[in-house]
Amino acid sequence: MPVISLVGGIGIELRVRSAEIADKVADAYQGLFARRYIPVKGVVETASIPVKAVVEWWNGDGFEVTGYEFGEKADAYYVRSGVPEPYVNEAPVFFMLQVAARTYARSGYILLTDSVVIHDPSNGHGVLLLGYPHGGKSTIAVLSLARGLGVASTENTVARLREDGRLEVLGGTTVLLYDPRGIERYGVRPPLEPVGVTKHGYHIVDLEAAGRSNREKPILIDSIYVLHCSFSATGSSFEKVSGRKRRKILWHFASSLIRGDDYYDPYPLNLATKDVDEQVARIIYRMASAYVDSFYEAFGAHDQVLETILRNTSWLA
Structure with missing residues (x-):
């Protein structure tokens, strides 16, 4: 599964359960709009860095967090959304920024x-x-x-x-x-x-x-x-x-x-x-x-x- 690699050497695993949008979602999180807000180094294919959060993603209209769980090793989030896009579907970017902020705090950093x-x-x-x-x-x-x-x-x-x-x-x-x-x-x-x-x-x-x-x-x-x-x-x-x-x-x-x-x-x-x-x-x-x-x-x-x-x-x- 692809991992969003953040500045500081920590990651958020991205599990897109809808194959038709998987590549587009991963690309969106290393695109220009996402990098305006999220300190992203890139999206990597393997977890060569510590993963502190996992996002399970299903395709759907709009954006909705259907649930989340705080774990000792990693937090888990469940979302239903289309591909992140500026002016069209921006909420997934700001959601991921929020996940990153909590992830940094749990890792001893500050955002x-x-x-x-x-x-x-x-x-x-x-x-x-x-x-x-x-x-x-x-x-x-x-x-x-x-x-x-x-x-x-x-x-x-x-x-x-x-x-x-x-x-x-x-x-x-x-x-x-x-x-x-x-x-x-x-x-x-x-x-x-x-x-x-x-x-x-x-x-x-x-x-x-x-x-x-x-x-x-x-x-x-x-x-x-x-x-x-x-x-x-x-x-x-x-x-x-x-x-x-x-x-x-x-x-x-x-x-x-x-x-x-x-x-x-x-x-x-x-x-x-x-x-x-x-x-x-x-x-x-x-x-x-x-x-x-x-x-x-x-x-x-x-x-x-x-x-x-x-x-x-x-x-x-």
Whole structure:
């Protein structure tokens, strides 16, 4: 049976019980749309990596999870659906992202949603950018690419903790969507040729195909920024995040996928269990302590916020 190979060396086995769609389903999970959201390395034919979840799949209209079971070695999910397709049948992609988030937590990793990692390709250090939708992550990512910096993750980031509590990023999603108004607003030439455009006009860039993603070695995160950027803003301002608020912010970005806060039709599952919650809580508590002096909220224009981040991070400037 094919296995969806995730960044970090873990897998989700895909058992498609309807032969007429088996190859199409497997192909969909390594296609451009799936890689916008799921940190997929590829789909392999044999389980050469640890399998932490199994998805039993029958052909059907729409999308439905007919049941699921949490197991000691691997979780099991039972679904009925057609082939995942953008604008047609997107729910299976977001469901698999949720399964991946729980799988990462059970494996000792963390999957941070709504996140971007920019880094210096020469020294293995980076900055984690968190932000709610339309907070400026993608625009800052494309401005960073234009400056020759690396972007290791575009939406969902896979990481683990070092002994000192600092974060090592193993990789993440490698397809970047950005609003072309950003490069027009700030007078920047597109750093990469788009491979497509969404129906809302966002440009699609495949960083992996362009050789601009990082899959070689972990990236050490030196600082964390929560972005609140706007095209109508000017200048930039920064505020250090202190106390319980650090843990509150990190809990949201580390647990919302597992708990079903990222909506898909007909409704998302809640895959949180006591062991998974405790694992995530341990990670974010240690992170909050490790980044006590390097955790900020950033407000303002995208280009000015990026300039300030670069000035505060000498190896990126």
